[in-house]
Amino acid sequence: MSAESLELSRLLRPLLPRLYHLIRRRSPGWDMTTAQSSVITTLTDKGAMRMGTLANLEGVRLPTATSVVNGLIKLGLVERRADPDDRRAVVVDLTTQGRAEVGELAEDRNQYFARQLDRLTGEERAALEAAVPAMTRLLDLTTDRDRREAIANDERTWHSAAEIRSPETH
Amino acid sequence: MSAESLELSRLLRPLLPRLYHLIRRRSPGWDMTTAQSSVITTLTDKGAMRMGTLANLEGVRLPTATSVVNGLIKLGLVERRADPDDRRAVVVDLTTQGRAEVGELAEDRNQYFARQLDRLTGEERAALEAAVPAMTRLLDLTTDRDRREAIANDERTWHSAAEIRSPETH
DNA sequence: CGCTCATAGTTAGATAGTCTAACTATTCGG
DNA sequence: CCGAATAGTTAGACTATCTAACTATGAGCG
Numbered sequence: 114m115s116a117e118s119l120e121l122s123r124l125l126r127p128l129l130p131r132l133y134h135l136i137r138r139r140s141p142g143w144d145m146t147t148a149q150s151s152v153i154t155t156l157t158d159k160g161a162m163r164m165g166t167l168a169n170l171e172g173v174r175l176p177t178a179t180s181v182v183n184g185l186i187k188l189g190l191v192e193r194r195a196d197p198d199d200r201r202a203v204v205v206d207l208t209t210q211g212r213a214e215v216g217e218l219a220e221d222r223n224q225y226f227a228r229q230l231d232r233l234t235g236e237e238r239a240a241l242e243a244a245v246p247a248m249t250r251l252l253d254l255t256t257d258r259d260r261r262e263a264i265a266n267d268e269r270t271w272h273s274a275a276e277i278r279s280p281e282t283h
Numbered sequence: 284m285s286a287e288s289l290e291l292s293r294l295l296r297p298l299l300p301r302l303y304h305l306i307r308r309r310s311p312g313w314d315m316t317t318a319q320s321s322v323i324t325t326l327t328d329k330g331a332m333r334m335g336t337l338a339n340l341e342g343v344r345l346p347t348a349t350s351v352v353n354g355l356i357k358l359g360l361v362e363r364r365a366d367p368d369d370r371r372a373v374v375v376d377l378t379t380q381g382r383a384e385v386g387e388l389a390e391d392r393n394q395y396f397a398r399q400l401d402r403l404t405g406e407e408r409a410a411l412e413a414a415v416p417a418m419t420r421l422l423d424l425t426t427d428r429d430r431r432e433a434i435a436n437d438e439r440t441w442h443s444a445a446e447i448r449s450p451e452t453h
Numbered sequence: 454c455g456c457t458c459a460t461a462g463t464t465a466g467a468t469a470g471t472c473t474a475a476c477t478a479t480t481c482g483g
Numbered sequence: 484c485c486g487a488a489t490a491g492t493t494a495g496a497c498t499a500t501c502t503a504a505c506t507a508t509g510a511g512c513g
Contacts, residue, residue: 114394114401121408122397124415127389130321131422133303146500148470151300164491177471179492184469201479201490219297224284227292231284232424237417238291244414245294247407252301254402316471318499334462347500349463354498371461371508457511464505469498476493483485 145188145218148181153190153207157215161206163196190214315358315388318343318351323360323377323385331376333366360384 133147145153148171155170156162162170168178182205185191190211196202207215230238303317315323318341325340326332332340338348352375355361360381366372377385400408 114397117405117408118397118401119393121400121412122393125400125411125418126393126396127324128415128418128422129299129302130317130324132299132418146469147300154297154300165489173470174472175491176473176493180470196490199480199490201477203491223289223292223296226296227284227288229421229424230291230295231288233417233421235287237420238287240414240417241295241421242291244410245298247403247410248295248298248302250407251399251403251411252298254399316498335460343499344501345462346464346502350499366461369461369509371506373462454513456513458509459511460507460509462506465503467501469500471498472496474494476491478490478492480489481487
């Protein structure tokens with residue numbers, strides 16, 4: 114590991130939980146928890162998927178995914194379907210209502226956060242914007258638990274992200 | 284609110300819970316929860332403080348702070364003291380053991396995160412590093428619940444950050 | 454002084470997220 | 484077709500979080 118990465122980690126890592134807290138603190142008019150929001154966002158971005166895939170993308174265990182999905186079903190935002198290819202499996206997807214609500218509410222949260230960003234200088238906002246691609250790639254490299262474990266176990270088992278991700282985006 | 288802030292919010296906000304998840308996923312050899320880690324970090328940075336101050340800085344209610352601090356006391360990392368100036372109040376502080384453990388374990392987590400950063404390009408890391416001051420200031424502007432509520436209620440009640448923060452850093 | 458009200462914290466009770474372990478149902482490989 | 488592997492759920496435990504109610508102390512005012 115490079116000294117450069119370690120130095121950056123020392124600067125950046127302690128900030129992440131705090132930024133999370135910053136936007137977590139109940140953006141107005143939003144009665145979903147963050148775990149639920151995260152699942153909804155994932156489903157919006159990547160479409161319907163199996164429970165195991167969802168759990169991997171969220172970085173949690175299957176029982177946790179079950180519990181979060183149960184909450185979202187109670188809210189009427191997602192639904193379970195049988196996977197026609199494998200009757201052990203379950204596919205989870207947004208409901209029509211879920212899709213409708215997601216757009217509005219995400220925008221409310223964006224405005225809430227934007228009011229905080231508005232108090233920064235233009236330069237500060239530019240610096241944040243310039244970091245967005247790097248953050249996105251960092252997440253792409255690391256959000257799949259299976260892939261992460263495969264890397265940890267044996268560097269040679271690693272393939273291209275597209276190759277590994279393809280079964281999940283079906 | 285500027286259109287620029289809203290646009291940046293749309294890019295950045297959805298990333299924050301995910302970055303949080305990324306470092307949350309059990310950095311090795313670490314048996315503290317994130318809420319506990321956050322409190323420890325705050326105490327390390329700002330020193331001993333009253334429960335209410337801690338709750339404000341963490342952005343949670345007092346009972347939540349009580350519960351998190353109880354957990355840390357059980358781990359032997361922090362302690363409660365009476366506030367000599369106000370016998371209703373309680374001051375929470377790191378124990379000697381807490382101070383000792385924090386350094387090593389934070390470094391473990393930094394290395395865990397650094398290994399992930401290491402897979403980015405140098406340019407990407409530079410972009411992240413350039414964003415650190417802006418993130419820090421964003422947090423400085425918004426982590427105090429009282430200040431945030433004052434802003435929401437009446438923009439005119441707002442004073443300089445230093446002025447408002449002074450009673451907390453006593 | 455001594456009453457009343459405000460403030461600092463804890464306790465109680467509820468709900469959600471998270472984990473591991475154990476269970477059920479299905480698939481797959483000889 | 485049977486035994487091992489895989490996909491999910493259920494069970495049970497613990498933490499985090501909230502609001503409401505409680506305790507103890509401080510502060511203002513007749």
